[in-house]
Amino acid sequence: MKGLAGPAASARLVCLGAVLTAVGLLPWLSGRDPALTVLRARSAEQEGTAEALAAIRADLGLDAGPLAVLGRWVSGLLRGDLGTSWVSGTDVLPSVVSGLRVSLGLMGAAFAVAVLLACALVAPVLVRGRESAGAIAAMLASLPEFLLATVALLVCGVWLGRLPTSGWQGPAYVVLPAFALGVPAGGLLGRLVAEALPAVLDERWAELWRGAGVSRARVAAAALRRVLPPLVPQFGMAAVGLTGGAVAVETVFAVPGIGRTALGAATSQDLPLLQGCVLALLALGLAAGALAAIVRRRLLGPVLRDAGLTLPAPRSARTHPVIPLTLAAVLSAAIGWGLLRDPYTVDAKARLLPPDRAHPLGTDGLGRDVLARLGHGAAATVGTAAAVCALSLLVALVLGFLPGIAAGAADIANALPPVIVGILVAAAAGPGTGGAALAVALISWPPLAAHASALVQEVRASAFLTAQRAIGASRWWILTRHVLPSVAAPVTRHALLRLPGIALALASLGFLGLGAQPPTPEWGLLLEESRAYVERAPWAALAPAVALALLAGLAVSAASWSAGRAVPGRIRLCHSSRCRLARFRRAPRRLTALPTAAIRKEPFCENAERAAVREHPRITESAGR
Numbered sequence: 001m002k003g004l005a006g007p008a009a010s011a012r013l014v015c016l017g018a019v020l021t022a023v024g025l026l027p028w029l030s031g032r033d034p035a036l037t038v039l040r041a042r043s044a045e046q047e048g049t050a051e052a053l054a055a056i057r058a059d060l061g062l063d064a065g066p067l068a069v070l071g072r073w074v075s076g077l078l079r080g081d082l083g084t085s086w087v088s089g090t091d092v093l094p095s096v097v098s099g100l101r102v103s104l105g106l107m108g109a110a111f112a113v114a115v116l117l118a119c120a121l122v123a124p125v126l127v128r129g130r131e132s133a134g135a136i137a138a139m140l141a142s143l144p145e146f147l148l149a150t151v152a153l154l155v156c157g158v159w160l161g162r163l164p165t166s167g168w169q170g171p172a173y174v175v176l177p178a179f180a181l182g183v184p185a186g187g188l189l190g191r192l193v194a195e196a197l198p199a200v201l202d203e204r205w206a207e208l209w210r211g212a213g214v215s216r217a218r219v220a221a222a223a224l225r226r227v228l229p230p231l232v233p234q235f236g237m238a239a240v241g242l243t244g245g246a247v248a249v250e251t252v253f254a255v256p257g258i259g260r261t262a263l264g265a266a267t268s269q270d271l272p273l274l275q276g277c278v279l280a281l282l283a284l285g286l287a288a289g290a291l292a293a294i295v296r297r298r299l300l301g302p303v304l305r306d307a308g309l310t311l312p313a314p315r316s317a318r319t320h321p322v323i324p325l326t327l328a329a330v331l332s333a334a335i336g337w338g339l340l341r342d343p344y345t346v347d348a349k350a351r352l353l354p355p356d357r358a359h360p361l362g363t364d365g366l367g368r369d370v371l372a373r374l375g376h377g378a379a380a381t382v383g384t385a386a387a388v389c390a391l392s393l394l395v396a397l398v399l400g401f402l403p404g405i406a407a408g409a410a411d412i413a414n415a416l417p418p419v420i421v422g423i424l425v426a427a428a429a430g431p432g433t434g435g436a437a438l439a440v441a442l443i444s445w446p447p448l449a450a451h452a453s454a455l456v457q458e459v460r461a462s463a464f465l466t467a468q469r470a471i472g473a474s475r476w477w478i479l480t481r482h483v484l485p486s487v488a489a490p491v492t493r494h495a496l497l498r499l500p501g502i503a504l505a506l507a508s509l510g511f512l513g514l515g516a517q518p519p520t521p522e523w524g525l526l527l528e529e530s531r532a533y534v535e536r537a538p539w540a541a542l543a544p545a546v547a548l549a550l551l552a553g554l555a556v557s558a559a560s561w562s563a564g565r566a567v568p569g570r571i572r573l574c575h576s577s578r579c580r581l582a583r584f585r586r587a588p589r590r591l592t593a594l595p596t597a598a599i600r601k602e603p604f605c606e607n608a609e610r611a612a613v614r615e616h617p618r619i620t621e622s623a624g625r
Contacts, residue, residue: 338375
């Protein structure tokens with residue numbers, strides 16, 4: 001691992017420099033004249049004459065060119081100067097610090113809610129050994145923050161009137177935003193711990209402790225200490241994810257945080273303020289990652305710090321095929337039925353109608369059929385998410401063979417939530433489906449690349465690959481017949497599990513107006529359009545929310561079922577000159593051990609047989625016959 005420190009550090013510096021350069025050149029990356037942007041920001045009615053534009057360029061120093069302005073901006077950063085707002089004409093730094101202070105308070109409260117919820121989800125696993133908490137946690141993690149914020153605002157703020165619904169003036173104003181932001185994060189953390197605990201409790205040391213009469217509380221505490229160190233980096237990524245969710249939550253509750261400030265700066269094209277907000281969010285993400293690394297080292301201690309401690313493979317949940325088939329049938333039926341209807345027909349007389357025979361899911365504020373918009377929105381949401389997921393899978397499989405570069409680039413990508421990257425892309429290229437897909441694709445590959453890199457290293461260290469090299473196997477044969485199949489299958493299942501998260505990220509960008517634009521029937525945009533009348537017509541918001549939940553359940557159950565279907569393969573030994581080695585298929589959970597599988601009764605090469613039996617003594621005696 002020490003040999004990877006150099007490439008990882010170099011890749012980290014290169015990626016950080018690329019991000020800083022992109023942020024510094026944001027006024028020119030937008031494709032619009034920066035002087036005209038400033039003129040429109042200051043006065044929308046003033047005509048953009050050549051004299052006015054020249055005066056603005058001279059005032060802001062834009063006539064020196066992009067490289068000179070970039071150098072001046074970087075030198076200002078070194079002095080702690082973030083520039084001057086194009087809209088208000090004030091310094092950017094005080095606005096960034098004020099928004100960051102508010103967001104830190106909100107994210108701290110949300111993280112406390114997430115930890116409490118995760119403890120509640122993990123408690124049944126520790127006390128009674130139940131594994132159903134993982135399904136509940138997955139359902140909570142699939143809830144969009146913006147939808148949860150809207151429901152919390154409607155129920156607690158409007159119907160009950162117990163809590164304030166906008167602003168930031170005291171502790172009472174923190175409750176609803178922290179709840180909306182912390183519940184999905186708590187579901188994610190609870191799912192990570194709940195899925196890892198059963199395998200840890202089945203380890204040998206836990207059985208010995210229980211047999212020796214150690215109390216259940218001490219065993220549970222030791223199991224938690226065993227589980228937490230490998231999961232702490234995931235906790236850091238969850239903290240960074242709170243930053244992206246805070247943008248939508250701050251928008252719903254009108255909280256003056258750094259996320260809402262960045263979104264407002266992108267909308268008004270106040271690029272210096274947007275640059276300062278993005279830098280603050282990037283620093284916050286890097287600090288969260290560094291803090292997670294420090295906590296992990298402290299939990300491991302000096303003895304296990306460099307031992308590469310990992311968790312055992314979780315017990316594969318036996319999901320009945322009826323579950324994914326039922327979810328797929330329901331979702332496909334709704335989408336297919338909606339595709340047969342017109343999503344753009346406006347009927348002013350049919351506004352906000354409840355579900356009936358003519359409109360099975362009701363109508364929206366313009367009288368359009370909700371079922372039709374839900375069906376046609378699947379192409380914009382699920383189709384785009386599938387394309388982004390496939391692209392991330394390909395990138396991960398390539399970078400899996402370059403672990404140093406992948407690790408360095410992943411540190412920077414993990415520090416930027418999709419919403420922040422979406423704000424940058426929208427500021428440069430304008431809002432749209434393509435920009436939203438690009439933003440999500442830029443930062444969705446690191447978890448898959450880390451998984452692929454770990455599997456590649458494990459496969460390359462396997463003893464049976466050494467035996468194959470010894471008997472004359474070519475590099476291309478080993479790569480295509482053993483390494484890639486061993487890595488691609490589990491990483492593909494991992495990518496399938498991440499499909500709902502990618503769809504939620506695209507929906508979040510659509511909800512914030514950074515993705516698909518009206519009248520496109522995109523699921524996030526449907527939620528945003530129905531937010532104004534959710535009290536009168538909740539079915540318009542429930543339809544895309546339930547569709548996203550069904551998509552999450554389908555991905556989780558299908559991945560669990562496919563993992564349970566994975567069975568050990570066979571060894572085939574032949575004497576052909578074109579096939580001078582044993583063909584192995586990796587066991588689904590142990591790469592370094594070959595399962596005791598039946599061997600086909602065919603003529604085989606004596607050298608290949610001896611190498612295989614020597615490396616894998618558990619092969620049945622039928623190999624010798």
